[in-house]
Amino acid sequence: DTGVSQNPRHKITKRGQNVTFRCDPISEHNRLYWYRQTLGQGPEFLTYFQNEAQLEKSRLLSDRFSAERPKGSFSTLEIQRTEQGDSAMYLCASRADVYGYTFGSGTRLTVV
C-alpha cells in the first residue's frame, strides 16, 4: 500500500461536461473523506463514508455532485454539468478508526 491514490491528477473539461474522479484509500481504512479546495482557501468538507455508507454530505455538495463508495473500498466523485465555479482541487483522505488521516495528493479540476 503506497497511501491514498487519486486519479486523475489533473482534469480540464468544458463547461457542461460530466467528470468523475477516483480515490483509492489505504486498504484497511474504513473512513473516506472528500474535500474541495478553491484558490487561496483551505480545503472544505464535502462528504464522508464509513465503509460503503455515506454518512454526511455538506451543503456545498449540490445536486450536480454525487459520491459513491460501492464496496467500501475505492470511491468516486462525479460532477454533472460542470460549471466554472467547480474549478478546484478535490482532495480525498482516509483513516482507520484509531489512526490519523492519510491524504491523497488531490485532483485539480479546471472547467473552461
Place this chain on the structure above:
Amino acid sequence: KNEVEQSPQNLTAQEGEFITINCSYSVGISALHWLQQHPGGGIVSLFMLSSGKKKHGRLIATINIQEKHSSLHITASHPRDSAVYICAAPNRDDKIIFGKGTRLHILP
C-alpha cells in the same frame, strides 16, 4: 471564526532564515496534521502529531495540547521550501478542519 487558525497568512523570508508558522485550534483533537502544498501541486503530509515534538530533516513540528497550539519550524530555509503550509485537525464530528494555510516564499 474558523476552528483552526493559522498565522501568518503570508510570510516572505531570506534563504537561511529560521521560519515559524503557528496553528491554534479550538476543537478537541486526537492528532494534528501539518501539510505542504506547492503551487499547482498536490498535498503532501508532513507530520501527524498528538503530543510533543517531531523532526524530519529541517522541519520540526511541536504541539501543546493544553494550550491548543502547534508550530511548524523550518531551519536553514531554502527557496524549495516555498509552498503553502496547512494545519488540519479533526473535530468531534470526525471531520477534518483545515486552516486557510500560510503562503511561504523564501527568497534566494
